[in-house]
Amino acid sequence: MTQTTDLSLHDLPGHYIRRLQQLAVAIFLDETATYGITPVQYAALQGVHDCPELDQRSLSRAIGFDASTIGGVIDRLEKRRLMRRSPSSEDRRLKLLTLTDEGEALLREVRPAMMRAQVRMLEPLSGPDRENFMAMLKILVDRSDDGFRAVAESAG
Known part of the structure; x- marks a missing residue:
């Protein structure tokens, strides 16, 4: 259930x-x-x-x-x-x-x-928040992108 x-x-x-x-x-x-x-x-x-x-x-x-x-x-x-x-x-x-x-x-x-x-x-966002936000965005995209690429390459 x-x-x-x-x-x-x-x-x-x-x-x-x-x-x-x-x-x-x-x-x-x-x-x-x-x-x-x-x-x-x-x-x-x-x-x-x-x-x-x-x-x-x-x-x-x-x-x-x-x-x-x-x-x-x-x-x-x-x-x-x-x-x-x-x-x-x-x-x-x-x-x-x-x-x-x-x-x-x-x-x-x-x-x-x-x-x-x-x-x-x-x-x-304040100045420091902008910097932190951009750093976090880059981490999310870069790490997700690397993982997605690895899955796509193993499937193809």
Whole structure:
């Protein structure tokens, strides 16, 4: 027999993590509205800027985005002429990603708005609390990401 427990949604970390993600996206979109860019598109642009000629699968790992849906993100950036795919000279099946001049320009232009969003996201916290919160977030994501990667690699 299954035992039921009276749980409040407000006692579940997953609920607050989901809500925080919703708030972070809303703040990002509010600050960057004039650029018409989503947080994932920004991450893809920044990821390719940081590591030009990255392939699609490596980009999805670098930014923590699903490999099966990153193609749609890249399609939209390509359509806006912000990013391009080029065949690899070593493996023609691989498409290497680079930013166009327009993509580099947009990344530079959107950066101040993106940074304002980051400040707004942590605004309710005091300085020391912001540092502690960021440290704890990094621990949760890094340790969970390592565990998830290990499980995925053993299954594949």
